[in-house]
Amino acid sequence: MADVNRGNRPLSPHLSIYRPQIQMVSSILTRITGNALIVASVLVVWWLLAAATSPGYFALADGVLTSWFGDLVLTLSVWALWYHFVAGLRHLYWDTGRGFDLPTAERLGWACVGGSVLLTLLTVALV
DSSP, rough: OOTTTTSHHHHHHHOSSOOOHHHHHHHHHHHHHHHHHHHHHHHHHHHHHHHHHOHHHHHHHHHHSHHHHHHHHHHHHHHHHHHHHHHHHHHHHHHTTTOOSHHHHHHHHHOOOOOOOOHHHHHHHHO
C-alpha cells in the first residue's frame, strides 16, 4: 500500500554530517585501491603489448612508464597493492569473528595504513 505520509518522514543522515573515522576511510580506500590496481594492470599490459608490437611503440610506452608521471603512478600502484593486501588480511581476521569492537577496529585501520606505507617504502628501497 502506498505511504501517504511520505513527506513527513525524516531523511536519512547524509555523509556530510558524519565525521570521517578510520574504519570508514579504510573501507573507502580498499575500494579505491582495488580499482587503481585495475588501471595499473592495464598500463603494465599496454607496456608488454607495446614491447611485442614494435620498437617505436615500445619506446613510446616505455617513455611514459619511466617518466616522472609513470614513476609516480607505479609507486602509488605498489602502495595500492600493499594496502589492498593488508586490508585483505584484516578482513580474514574479521572472518574469524574477532576484532569488531571499536578500539580494535580502529587499531586495525591504522595498521593497514601504516603497514602499507612501510611495506611500500621497503619495496621501493629494495627495487
